[in-house]
Amino acid sequence: MNTVPAQEIKRRGIAAVDDLIAKGDLHVIRNNQPQYVVLSEERYQELLVAEQEAHYARVRESLQDLKEGRVKRGTADDLIEELKLEARSCIPLSGRPPLPAPPKNLWSTTATCVRSSPSSCATLSVIRSSRT
Secondary structure, three states: OEEEEEHHHHHOHHHHHHHHHHOOOOOEEEEEEEEEOOOHHHHHHHHHHHHHHHHHHHHEEEEHHHHHOEEEEEHHHHHHHOOOOOOOOOOOOOOOOOOOOOOOOOOOOOOOEEEEEEEEEEOEEEEEEOOO
């Protein structure tokens, strides 16, 4: 791991990073713990492209699942009932309790609570695809 203490950056400035970044990603150590990672612009762009390609691959897979009939459509209430979960009222995300772990045969579930007014929660369409 390519590292530099934060104090060294404070003392030498960006020159401390320039010397080490050529060797690869640079971990900045603060209080004896890695706190930051410094990347070259080229490496950063590579990561962005890889992330975008992974996103497109997931979308293509989901569309293939839809095309091959491995998708079930319904409302959030249908999904809650099917998974035998206890229905919860719509509450702000910051105060939301953690969700239970999904069953092992559940490949992906997308459900989001959207507040249509302060006292109600809109019903959403949910796509469920199971892979066995």
